[in-house]
Amino acid sequence: AQSVAQPEDQVNVAEGNPLTVKCTYSVSGNPYLFWYVQYPNRGLQFLLKYITGDNLVKGSYGFEAEFNKSQTSFHLKKPSALVSDSALYFCAVRDPRLTFGGGTRVLVKP
């Protein structure tokens, strides 16, 4: 069965600094990987996905993610974090059901 791990419960970063949210996965076949973001009192919003092709995937709001097959990782990145990026981030893998990691809370301080 597939699984997803987000090793950090919370990530703190200063505004303007790079942001990285870590994710590792385990699947039996080719991975279909997703990142979602959840703002307070809202549902999840789709950020980006990796299906095949280029290992660097660009998504919404300036986010990107790097797929690394040898390390079975799919880390979310943003070159310059904003206070408004403070939210809960979920990594997910679809094989065929969508399985979510436990979530990482990001706090961007001014």
Added chain:
Amino acid sequence: DVKVTQSSRYLVKRTGEKVFLECVQDMDHENMFWYRQDPGLGLRLIYFSYDVKMKEKGDIPEGYSVSREKKERFSLILESASTNQTSMYLCASSGSSSYNSPLHFGNGTRLTVT
């Protein structure tokens, strides 16, 4: 833009009550899902449906049932609510069964069972 609407943002119910959580999507999506969200556990799939009147169990179906009589509506039913079902419930839909199709989520229903 896809809209997934959950009828209640907050619900408070008593132990033993039968509880209905309603979800409607407006994009003619075939696939609909119910998740529960608990801190540290992420989202866990309760039930999903690939078509009208079809349903499949997810990872944690115990204590729940679902109904999909119309394509746009997917209801989650707690037959006899218990305190361990206090949680955030999220409904989602997707328009394709292909693996690369993202899910569209509603804003969630926070259920408290006392």
